[in-house]
Amino acid sequence: MEKLKIGIVGSKFAAMLHAESYKRCSSVHMHSTAAIDNLEEFADRYQIPNRYSDYREMFEKEDLDLVSVCVPNYLHRDVVIAAAEADKKAIICEKPLATSVEDGQEMVKICRDRQVKFMYAEDWIFAPALIRAKEIIEEGGIGDILYVKAKETHNGSHSVFAQQKKYCGGGSMIHLGIHPIGCLPWLTGQDITHVMGMITEGADKNLLHKHYTGEDWAASLVIFENGMRGFVEGNYITCGGMDDTVEIYGTEGNIHIDLTKGSPLTVYSRSGFEYAIEKADFTHGWTCPAVDEFMSLGYVNEITHFVDCVQQDKQPQMGTRGEDGIKALKVTFAIYESAEKGRLIEVS
Numbered sequence: 001m002e003k004l005k006i007g008i009v010g011s012k013f014a015a016m017l018h019a020e021s022y023k024r025c026s027s028v029h030m031h032s033t034a035a036i037d038n039l040e041e042f043a044d045r046y047q048i049p050n051r052y053s054d055y056r057e058m059f060e061k062e063d064l065d066l067v068s069v070c071v072p073n074y075l076h077r078d079v080v081i082a083a084a085e086a087d088k089k090a091i092i093c094e095k096p097l098a099t100s101v102e103d104g105q106e107m108v109k110i111c112r113d114r115q116v117k118f119m120y121a122e123d124w125i126f127a128p129a130l131i132r133a134k135e136i137i138e139e140g141g142i143g144d145i146l147y148v149k150a151k152e153t154h155n156g157s158h159s160v161f162a163q164q165k166k167y168c169g170g171g172s173m174i175h176l177g178i179h180p181i182g183c184l185p186w187l188t189g190q191d192i193t194h195v196m197g198m199i200t201e202g203a204d205k206n207l208l209h210k211h212y213t214g215e216d217w218a219a220s221l222v223i224f225e226n227g228m229r230g231f232v233e234g235n236y237i238t239c240g241g242m243d244d245t246v247e248i249y250g251t252e253g254n255i256h257i258d259l260t261k262g263s264p265l266t267v268y269s270r271s272g273f274e275y276a277i278e279k280a281d282f283t284h285g286w287t288c289p290a291v292d293e294f295m296s297l298g299y300v301n302e303i304t305h306f307v308d309c310v311q312q313d314k315q316p317q318m319g320t321r322g323e324d325g326i327k328a329l330k331v332t333f334a335i336y337e338s339a340e341k342g343r344l345i346e347v348s
């Protein structure tokens, strides 16, 4: 089979996650990349031959089978629409899908009209620990689910774009909380119908990051369509490395999942070493370094699935279709509305 020609828009953190995962797929060729900075370093590191400072020029000149959109949130709409209008076969868009529900709907419509396969990159859905938890739930191992609690938290974004609401659409909920919001309907088989949110409101109102214009702490109680209760959280005030956990409480048992700190490695180091886990400040003393974050957080399985979808002309699985990205945005913006109005909001 001919290798899929991959184009990556973006050259930094998310682009690296995609490139590391494509590296493990024998049936693809990382063919082209476009970015406004870090272009040569990124392209050299992953041996990508064709390099562009303008993604539109890349779409015009290169015949690509699959485009990874790894740019700041506010550009997702323009890049996805440009790729679709240039008749690229398939597109993967990073989370959140867009900075508004309307933009997300437009992206999905244009891709549908032009018959472009459009995939939403919610990596948690491909995390091995969450896949195993879902199997146990489906086997009846914890009975009926009553309550789920999930969060992604760390000490602040590395990306200047994520720190400004005008570029990202919000703060820690749209950036981090969007993972549990996107994952829980897949995990439980239930959509979120109502939310009761609370956030710090950016700048001076933030707990810690006064120069972020979006919130640095956000949480919401949620109600699912069958009445099940939930709690989702995203915050930028957590020291000690990224903290991604899911707790599921059922009538016959419960499951606790730790995606980031559940390492089988425990290290004591007096001198320190290069890297333990994402966003951890140092590696001295006792640490639990990640063994393979690209795998444990789902990126490798995610990219493998999307590549299969293109090669075998399959639909992406539930939770990773463009429509699922819209659903996650609707919940996120309902949480913002709820926080602003101080009352329960129904997700439209």
Ligand SMILES: NC(=O)c1ccc[n+]([C@@H]2O[C@H](COP(=O)([O-])OP(=O)(O)OC[C@H]3O[C@@H](n4cnc5c(N)ncnc54)[C@H](O)[C@@H]3O)[C@@H](O)[C@H]2O)c1
Pocket (backbone or CB within 6 Å): 009, 010, 011, 012, 013, 014, 015, 034, 035, 036, 037, 038, 053, 054, 055, 069, 070, 071, 072, 073, 075, 094, 095, 096, 121, 123, 158, 159, 160, 161, 175
């Ligand atoms: N799934 C995940 O776990 C995960 C993790 C991190 C980031 N993300 C998402 O990935 C996206 C990118 O985040 P990041 O952390 O890599 O951001 P970043 O700030 O580290 O990098 C932004 C990238 O976009 C490129 N860029 C900016 N403007 C551009 C333009 N006009 N044309 C072409 N390229 C342009 C820059 O060159 C850079 O490579 C965001 O939507 C973010 O939410 C997802």
